[in-house]
Amino acid sequence: MDMAQAAQRLDQVAGFLPSALRRRVLALPEERRAQIEELRLRRGRPLFVLTPQGEEPLADTQITARDLDTVLELASSASVHTVMEEIRRGFIAIPGGHRLGLCGTGVVEDGALVNLRDVSSICLRVAREFKGISAQVLPKLWSGGGLESTLILSPPGGGKTTLLRDLIRSISAGEGCPPRRVGVADERGELAAVSAGRPALDIGPRSDVMHGCAKDVGLMTLLRGMNPQVLAVDEITAPEDVAAMAQAAGCGVSLLATAHGGTLADLDRRPLYRELMAQRVFGRLVLITSRSGARRYTVTDREGNQC
Amino acid sequence: MLKIIGALCVMAGALWCALGAVRELARRADVLAELAAALAYLEEELAFRMPPLPRLLECLSKERPGAAGQFFEAVAAGLREEPEAGLYQSWRQAMTRQLPMLRPEERRLLLEVGQTLGRYDARTQRQALSRSRERLGVFRDEARGEVRRLGKVYAAVSLAGGAAIVLVLA
Numbered sequence: 001m002d003m004a005q006a007a008q009r010l011d012q013v014a015g016f017l018p019s020a021l022r023r024r025v026l027a028l029p030e031e032r033r034a035q036i037e038e039l040r041l042r043r044g045r046p047l048f049v050l051t052p053q054g055e056e057p058l059a060d061t062q063i064t065a066r067d068l069d070t071v072l073e074l075a076s077s078a079s080v081h082t083v084m085e086e087i088r089r090g091f092i093a094i095p096g097g098h099r100l101g102l103c104g105t106g107v108v109e110d111g112a113l114v115n116l117r118d119v120s121s122i123c124l125r126v127a128r129e130f131k132g133i134s135a136q137v138l139p140k141l142w143s144g145g146g147l148e149s150t151l152i153l154s155p156p157g158g159g160k161t162t163l164l165r166d167l168i169r170s171i172s173a174g175e176g177c178p179p180r181r182v183g184v185a186d187e188r189g190e191l192a193a194v195s196a197g198r199p200a201l202d203i204g205p206r207s208d209v210m211h212g213c214a215k216d217v218g219l220m221t222l223l224r225g226m227n228p229q230v231l232a233v234d235e236i237t238a239p240e241d242v243a244a245m246a247q248a249a250g251c252g253v254s255l256l257a258t259a260h261g262g263t264l265a266d267l268d269r270r271p272l273y274r275e276l277m278a279q280r281v282f283g284r285l286v287l288i289t290s291r292s293g294a295r296r297y298t299v300t301d302r303e304g305n306q307c
Numbered sequence: 308m309l310k311i312i313g314a315l316c317v318m319a320g321a322l323w324c325a326l327g328a329v330r331e332l333a334r335r336a337d338v339l340a341e342l343a344a345a346l347a348y349l350e351e352e353l354a355f356r357m358p359p360l361p362r363l364l365e366c367l368s369k370e371r372p373g374a375a376g377q378f379f380e381a382v383a384a385g386l387r388e389e390p391e392a393g394l395y396q397s398w399r400q401a402m403t404r405q406l407p408m409l410r411p412e413e414r415r416l417l418l419e420v421g422q423t424l425g426r427y428d429a430r431t432q433r434q435a436l437s438r439s440r441e442r443l444g445v446f447r448d449e450a451r452g453e454v455r456r457l458g459k460v461y462a463a464v465s466l467a468g469g470a471a472i473v474l475v476l477a
Contacts, residue, residue, distance in 0.1 A: 079359035
């Protein structure tokens, strides 16, 4: 992604800020705007921007309760009830594939979050497109002429979705590999950012997107109806997702998925992923680490041997 | 002959003034009824289809006649033109412009529901709508009672006033 495009994607996200804060962000030099990964708003604090160098406050900014309410109102089109389910699941997907995460006082009933009042912080994460980053990983995912099912691992904000999107694009376009039909189960619209039936983000010419439905439902629909050679899904979080992936793997389809975790040992510690690994669904693991703002990809087989 | 025509004109004028005052009262009752029906529609939609509020407001502006329809049209337009100002701000401004006939307690009630709309989950919004709709229903019934009661009083007073003027002039 060139600098102008990266800055443009941040500008999209800045569109959800109140005008005074928006002007402040848009006044930053293009080079700086292109680096921003997240905008963080905390009540009573300055607006912080997250870049690969760390989190820095923007001078002369002070976030008020009204600012936070305005962001939520703009992101939900003045209709919080339409995004309540997304809030319950952690974040709101906003147009362009960006994310809005929020904190506040939860109203809980029967153990479930039913409402959120007095919003205290908002994190706007910019969806970034880095075309070509999968080139260093992709050759290592092939074995015996076939694409190995691959799980991408990193801590939150590590770049899993960005790498997965570029893998989908490369495989679908046949860039550095034979082209494949890729079915994308994009529950929250982060991978393809489909709007009016067209993906706003580049996911390649041979990709079919199932958008807006639960991942397990999306995977099964793609499997039954679209004859995919590869199935891609972002963030496995529920036992239903694991069951759907295991079923798809049994049908001879290669899988691409992401999960939160810093090391292979993290997978073992979480029952959901332990089960997935025990079923030997994935043949390759990609670990993303970050040092001084630069991302490093390590590809291993399921035993942890580097490829 | 001229005196009779003059007296009839004075009486007709007095009656016309009384009818105007009654019409104003009846208009307020009608607007309250329209608003109560609109809130019932919002409540129902939020229970089943749960569409975004801007779309609901557009529907209301097209489907509802009279001042209530104009009110929802103004809210939707405010939201469309200045989304950053927020739904409540548009709601408040539209109330000032489109519903001047409402009394302070009726305005307070509508402002309260405006503060809830779009900001909470559907159930909380429905509860606020339901409460406001019921209160609006009470205000509407009171307004209709006033129309009946004061309508007669206005008619009697204006006719008596007209007759007094005719007698003085005669």
